Structure formats: C-alpha cells, structure tokens
Amino acid sequence: GHGVTCGKFILIGEHSVVYGEPAIAMPLHSVRMSARVAHGAPEHWFESELYQGPLARLPASLTGIKAAIEACLEELGERPDGLNFIIESEVPTERGMGSSAAVAGAVVRALFDLYRRPLDRDTLFALVQVSERIAHGNPSGLDAVATSAAAPIHFQRGEFRDLPIALTGVFVIADTGIKGGTRQTVADLGARFAAERSEVEPRILRLGKLTEEARGCLAHDRPARLGELMNEAHAQLAALDISSPELDRLVEAALAHGALGAKLTGGGRGGCMVALCTDAEAASAVAQALLASGARQTWIHRFEEYPA
Ligand code: MEV
Numbered sequence: 001g002h003g004v005t006c007g008k009f010i011l012i013g014e015h016s017v018v019y020g021e022p023a024i025a026m027p028l029h030s031v032r033m034s035a036r037v038a039h040g041a042p043e044h045w046f047e048s049e050l051y052q053g054p055l056a057r058l059p060a061s062l063t064g065i066k067a068a069i070e071a072c073l074e075e076l077g078e079r080p081d082g083l084n085f086i087i088e089s090e091v092p093t094e095r096g097m098g099s100s101a102a103v104a105g106a107v108v109r110a111l112f113d114l115y116r117r118p119l120d121r122d123t124l125f126a127l128v129q130v131s132e133r134i135a136h137g138n139p140s141g142l143d144a145v146a147t148s149a150a151a152p153i154h155f156q157r158g159e160f161r162d163l164p165i166a167l168t169g170v171f172v173i174a175d176t177g178i179k180g181g182t183r184q185t186v187a188d189l190g191a192r193f194a195a196e197r198s199e200v201e202p203r204i205l206r207l208g209k210l211t212e213e214a215r216g217c218l219a220h221d222r223p224a225r226l227g228e229l230m231n232e233a234h235a236q237l238a239a240l241d242i243s244s245p246e247l248d249r250l251v252e253a254a255l256a257h258g259a260l261g262a263k264l265t266g267g268g269r270g271g272c273m274v275a276l277c278t279d280a281e282a283a284s285a286v287a288q289a290l291l292a293s294g295a296r297q298t299w300i301h302r303f304e305e306y307p308a
Pocket of ligand 1: 010013014015016017018096098136138139140141142143182186266267
C-alpha cells in the first residue's frame with residue numbers, strides 16, 4: 001500500500017483557530033510525504049529518518065503515529081501480524097509545516113490502499129486527529145486537513161472546504177532553522193488566555209477578522225491588501241508572544257526586499273515564516289534576501305501548483 005500527503009503552510013489564522021476562529025491553509029504539494037506499507041515483517045516495523053525499529057518501541061515524539069495505525073486497523077477490521085512501514089519525507093520536522101499530520105495522513109492512506117478500501121475525507125481527518133491529539137495536545141485539526149488537501153482550505157471548528165483562488169501573487173516560505181514547539185506555544189497561549197483574557201481575546205477575535213478579509217483578497221485578486229493583512233497578523237501574533245527574534249528578522253528582511261507582506265506561519269517561536277510577493281521574479285529576490293538573513297531553506301509556492 002502507498003499513501004502520499006504533503007507539507008502545508010498557514011496563510012493566516014494560526015493559533016486563533018484553536019479558539020474557534022477561521023484559518024486559511026495551503027497544501028504544499030511540492031514538499032512530499034510518502035508512506036509505504038507491506039505485509040511480511042516478523043513484527044510491526046517502522047522506518048523513517050527519525051527512527052528505524054519495532055513499532056512497539058517508537059520514540060515519544062512518534063507515539064501519535066502508533067495510535068493512528070491502531071485506530072486505522074480497528075476501523076479497517078484487520079489484525080495483521082507484521083506490517084512494514086517505510087516513510088520518506090521532504091517535510092522538515094518541527095518547523096510548522098505539518099510534518100506530524102503529514103506522516104499520519106500518509107500512513108492512513110497507505111493502510112487503506114493496502115486493504116483496497118475507499119477512504120473519505122472525514123474518516124482520514126478523524127484518524128489523523130488521533131495522532132495529532134497525542135502530538136499536540138489540543139490541535140484544531142487544521143494541519144490534519146491541510147496536509148492531505150488538494151486545494152487551499154478554509155477551516156473553522158473542524159469544518160473545512162476548498163477555497164476559490166484568483167490571487168496572482170507568489171509565496172516564499174522560509175525556515176528559521178530553529179525548532180518550533182507548537183505544543184508549547186499553544187499551551188502558553190492557553191495559559192495566557194486564562195490569566196489575561198481581556199488582553200488576549202480581542203487579539204484572537206481580530207485574527208479571525210483578518211482571516212475573513214484575507215479570504216476575500218484570495219477570491220478577488222487583491223495581493224496588496226492581503227500583504228497588509230499578513231503584516232497585521234504577524235504583529236498580533238508577536239503581541240501574543242508567538243514570534244521570536246529570528247522570525248521577526250526574516251519578516252523584516254522580506255519586507256525590506258519588496259515583499260507585499262510577511263508573517264510567521266504555524267506554531268511559531270521558531271519554524272517558518274511566509275512572505276507574499278507580486279511575481280516569481282520578486283519572490284526569488286526575497287528568497288535570496290531571506291537566505292542572506294539566516295534562513296536555512298526557502299520554498300517558492302505558486303497557485304498554479306493546484307489542480308484547476
Ligand atoms: C499549527 O500548525 C497551527 C496552530 O494553530 C495549532 C493548531 O491549529 O492546532 C498553531
């Protein structure tokens with residue numbers, strides 16, 4: 001059986017999405033995650049860049065995957081003896097690109113493929129969330145949806161749908177090279193929400209409003225306004241202590257080199273940022289500037305990647 005998913009970036013709405021506000025995420029189909037599964041191992045066996053060995057002894061960082069595999073076999077009504085899982089990933093781990101959800105999604109797709117069973121989007125989502133709950137504590141489900149989506153998605157409270165896109169801009173995603181800790185930033189914001197609700201809640205509501213306006217910008221090709229919305233979202237997230245000096249530095253470098261807007265993306269305090277540029281030429285200039293400002297890696301993303 002074979003299953004493929006991909007990395008993702010959140011255009012806008014990370015963190016506020018955990019509080020029921022909407023978010024917009026984009027699958028990055030050029031950054032692939034692949035899982036293969038076959039019968040015939042002496043016991044369940046798992047091979048990835050992070051770990052090679054018995055499924056029973058997966059390290060703590062991967063125990064969510066084991067739970068998803070168990071839930072998946074239960075759903076399928078299968079009790080095989082020795083399955084061999086092989087993961088090949090282009091999605092960097094702990095960079096806000098959805099690697100944990102992407103692995104779980106690829107494994108679930110591979111198992112359904114192995115047993116030649118149809119897999120609908122809701123079942124896939126539910127099985128990936130089994131893993132995400134262990135990996136992240138209180139996941140909105142945004143990563144679970146975005147890493148297996150065909151098109152950009154609008155997500156709110158577990159409901160998701162594909163978005164119509166008319167935007168002509170090009171995105172640059174850059175990795176700070178520093179591990180993000182989604183679990184930690186989500187937990188810290190939760191503690192802050194409880195302690196200083198009157199300070200935190202208006203910012204979360206504002207991030208929701210920015211997201212709704214961003215949806216209109218995507219549908220009506222308004223890149224300049226979308227850039228402004230991204231800048232404000234970054235400022236709101238920074239005020240909620242989700243940014244870091246490295247992320248701020250890359251955001252400033254992108255803006256100084258002609259980006260229309262830039263913000264951190266994903267869990268924050270490390271991980272990745274995203275910049276919006278007018279065209280491919282502007283995007284490659286921004287990517288160069290980001291590498292010169294310390295980014296470890298950059299990806300250029302155009303909407304033409306999505307199926308029409
Ligand atoms: C992580 O990619 C996105 C967050 O909003 C967490 C979540 O949605 O579960 C930070």
